[in-house]
Amino acid sequence: MYFFRKKRLFVILIGFIILVGLIGLTLRDREELSTVEEFLQDTVGWLQNVVHIPVEFSTSLISNIEDMKNVYEENQVLKSRLGQYKNLLYEVQELKQDNEELRNVLDKTESITDYQPIQASVIARSPEPAFHQVKISKGKQHGVESNMAVITGNGMIGKVQSAAQFTSTVLLLSGFDRSNRISVDVAIEDKKNVSGFIVGFDEESESLLLELNTYDVKLDGGELVVSSGMGGVFPRSLEIGTIEEVTPDKYGLTQIAHVTPSANLSNSDHVIVVNRLALQPEDEITQEGEE
Amino acid sequence: MQKFYLPLLLLVLLVLEGVALDFLPISLIGDWIVVPHWLLVLLVLVTIFYDKENTYNSIIHAIIFGLLIDIVYTNVLGVYMFIYAITIYSIHELKKILHTNYFVALLMTIIAVGIADIGIYFIYFFIGAIELFWKEYLMIRLIPTLIANILFFLICYPFVKRKLVKWTIERFDRENGIK
Numbered sequence: 116m117y118f119f120r121k122k123r124l125f126v127i128l129i130g131f132i133i134l135v136g137l138i139g140l141t142l143r144d145r146e147e148l149s150t151v152e153e154f155l156q157d158t159v160g161w162l163q164n165v166v167h168i169p170v171e172f173s174t175s176l177i178s179n180i181e182d183m184k185n186v187y188e189e190n191q192v193l194k195s196r197l198g199q200y201k202n203l204l205y206e207v208q209e210l211k212q213d214n215e216e217l218r219n220v221l222d223k224t225e226s227i228t229d230y231q232p233i234q235a236s237v238i239a240r241s242p243e244p245a246f247h248q249v250k251i252s253k254g255k256q257h258g259v260e261s262n263m264a265v266i267t268g269n270g271m272i273g274k275v276q277s278a279a280q281f282t283s284t285v286l287l288l289s290g291f292d293r294s295n296r297i298s299v300d301v302a303i304e305d306k307k308n309v310s311g312f313i314v315g316f317d318e319e320s321e322s323l324l325l326e327l328n329t330y331d332v333k334l335d336g337g338e339l340v341v342s343s344g345m346g347g348v349f350p351r352s353l354e355i356g357t358i359e360e361v362t363p364d365k366y367g368l369t370q371i372a373h374v375t376p377s378a379n380l381s382n383s384d385h386v387i388v389v390n391r392l393a394l395q396p397e398d399e400i401t402q403e404g405e406e
Numbered sequence: 407m408q409k410f411y412l413p414l415l416l417l418v419l420l421v422l423e424g425v426a427l428d429f430l431p432i433s434l435i436g437d438w439i440v441v442p443h444w445l446l447v448l449l450v451l452v453t454i455f456y457d458k459e460n461t462y463n464s465i466i467h468a469i470i471f472g473l474l475i476d477i478v479y480t481n482v483l484g485v486y487m488f489i490y491a492i493t494i495y496s497i498h499e500l501k502k503i504l505h506t507n508y509f510v511a512l513l514m515t516i517i518a519v520g521i522a523d524i525g526i527y528f529i530y531f532f533i534g535a536i537e538l539f540w541k542e543y544l545m546i547r548l549i550p551t552l553i554a555n556i557l558f559f560l561i562c563y564p565f566v567k568r569k570l571v572k573w574t575i576e577r578f579d580r581e582n583g584i585k
Contacts (some may be wrong), residue, residue, distance in 0.1 A: 118492040137484030142533055143417055146482075152477050164422045170425045193551045239424025242442045243486075243526075244547075245536045248479070250424065275479075318537070 145277070147261075153279040157254070160238065160282030164252055167238045167242040171384060195307040225392070227344035233258055233388040238282070247290025249273075251386060253263050254281040262348050264389040270354035270377030271342065272386060281389075287380050288323060288355075298346040299325065299355060301372070304341045309334075310343055312357070313374070322359055330369055334361045340374050350391045411573065412452065412463070416471050419444045424479065438550040445471050446490060448566065450518045453497050455504050455570040458578055468494040474488050479548040482533065493518050511561065511567075521556045523548055551561050 148156065149268050218226075237251040253259050265276045265285050274295065276286040286295070295311040311327040325340060338358045344351030356374040364371045426442040449471075453464040455456050458546035480486070504510045527543055530536040538547065 127492075130491065134484045134488040137487075138482055138529075139534060141481065141483045155474065155477050159421060160472070162417070165426060170428055175427050194525050198567050239421075239429050239479075240424060242423045243475075243480050244439045244441065245530050246480050248481075 116154070118301075123374075126348060127255040148277050148279060156250075156283045156284075160250060160279070163238045163250065163282075167236070175384075198236050207356070211311055226351075227391070228391040230350040231390040231392055233390060235289055235388055236385050237257075237285075237383060247287040248276065249285050249287065250282055251283070251285055251388070252282060252285050253388060254279050257282045258390060259388050259391075263391070264342070264349040264353055265387055266387050267383045267385065269379065270356065270379055271349075271374070272383055273379045275351075281310075288313075288376050289318075289321075289380055291316050291323070296346070297349060297355070298343045299340050300343040301325075301327070301333070301334065302341060303332075303357065303399060310345070311372070317373065320359070320373055321355060322375050325358070325374045326364070327361075327370045327373040333368075334369075334372060334396045336360055340372075344391075348391065350389060351390065408409040409577070410489070412456070412467065415446060416448065416467060417488065418476070419448055420471060420474060423475075432460070437546055440554045441521060441523060441547070441551045443551070443555050444558055445475065446493065446518055446522055446560070447515055447555055449490070450515050451511065451566050451570060454496055454511055454514065455567055457498065458574075459502060461491055461578070462498070465491055465495050465498065474485055482530075482535065484525060485529050488521050489529070493522045493544070496535065505543045508563070511563065515551060515559045520548070521551055523551050531580070548583050568569075 116178040136202075158402060172174050202299055233253055235251040235257075238247050238252050239250040240249075241248040251265070259275055259278045261275050261283075264271055265273050271403050272289065273285045273287040273290070276284045278284075291297070291313065292315050298310070299308050299313055300308040307331060309327055309332050313323050314326045315324045316322075317324055327334075336358050340355045340358060342349045342351060342353040342355060354377050356376040359375050361370050363369075363373045423442045423444055426444070427440070446468075449464050450466050452467065457464050468490040469487055472490035473483065475486040475490075476483045497514055500514060500517070504514075518526060527538075527547070531538075536543075
């Protein structure tokens with residue numbers, strides 16, 4: 116009996132050592148997954164794809180029925196907006212054409228705004244909420260690489276954390292911290308844009324923390340925050356959110372703005388992975404990766 | 407053949423955990439964090455109704471599927487594997503003391519989910535993956551998680567118990583009969 120007690124203790128100790136070793140090995144930010152992990156991710160991902168279809172059908176059926184209650188009122192509002200949009204569309208087309216012509220004159224074909232969209236759907240959500248991850252149905256074979264931005268129709272929701280061959284894992288904005296900063300611009304009417312960095316997420320107010328680069332600018336709230344493309348990884352002008360309130364940071368050196376994300380992070384089924392077309396400067400890639 | 411039913415069932419649950427949160431309406435959850443520990447609930451039932459006193463099927467499954475959860479759903483490997491294995495092991499020991507019936511199974515599920523989630527919270531807290539403090543964790547994560555998993559237990563118990571008892575008779579009792 117004594118022997119078995121000793122053996123049991125031994126096994127638990129070995130288990131503990133394995134646990135600490137594995138955590139130590141995997142805790143650092145890894146760009147690449149090992150082959151075994153990729154294989155398991157893809158295999159489970161395939162099953163998730165199969166399960167996802169009926170699940171999405173039933174959940175969207177329920178939300179569709181809920182939506183039907185407000186159809187009439189929404190229709191009225193939308194009709195009144197439609198007229199305005201036609202004007203806007205014409206204006207945008209004019210501007211686009213203008214822009215293209217001017218670019219041609221300058222012989223500048225590359226822009227950090229351009230990107231190639233890769234359509235994907237969300238097939239699973241991590242049941243462990245500490246990691247703020249979702250899984251999408253496109254992987255390396257479709258051109259997805261780690262660190263690409265992921266957006267929905269409403270705005271940015273996160274970035275690709277790791278890509279397997281046929282699926283990839285997306286880190287949502289709510290899981291961002293200082294090691295995945297986004298360089299952004301705040302659009303202010305009639306003035307020069309203010310730049311800054313998204314440095315983290317505040318769980319309590321459910322808003323992103325934006326560190327502004329200047330101290331003297333005054334923001335009232337409601338300003339649009341878009342990516343600036345200066346980080347070297349994300350393209351320019353992806354919508355991120357709107358400013359809620361501005362407070363000085365704890366050392367009084369800069370201002371911290373709370374930004375409400377435009378996209379619904381917890382409930383988005385169809386996403387677009389953004390493949391920036393402009394070349395990424397070599398040193399900046401490694402910098403952004405390690406940051 | 408029936409050897410493979412159990413891993414298959416566990417695999418299906420692993421996949422379903424990924425879409426579990428889609429079924430809950432957001433208005434109902436609010437600030438709460440609900441973690442589905444369905445695999446663990448099933449493993450507790452396996453420990454109680456399938457394993458004999460000297461067989462350790464459930465613990466081996468806990469290690470393998472815990473590692474799978476780590477790989478598929480989290481960044482940090484080893485946490486679910488270690489915690490699930492320890493939890494199932496303690497349930498295995500506890501089973502020797504208690505007489506098995508419906509309420510004991512319910513009690514063991516609550517204990518297992520409680521131990522596992524608190525263990526996971528502590529490890530993640532130490533490595534900095536969770537920033538919730540103990541009191542907040544208790545209110546917004548532990549209690550909703552316990553309730554959700556008890557609900558899962560109540561739903562799956564009648565189906566799973568009958569199957570497990572059948573499988574265990576087919577596997578262990580017949581083998582012993584032949585010997």
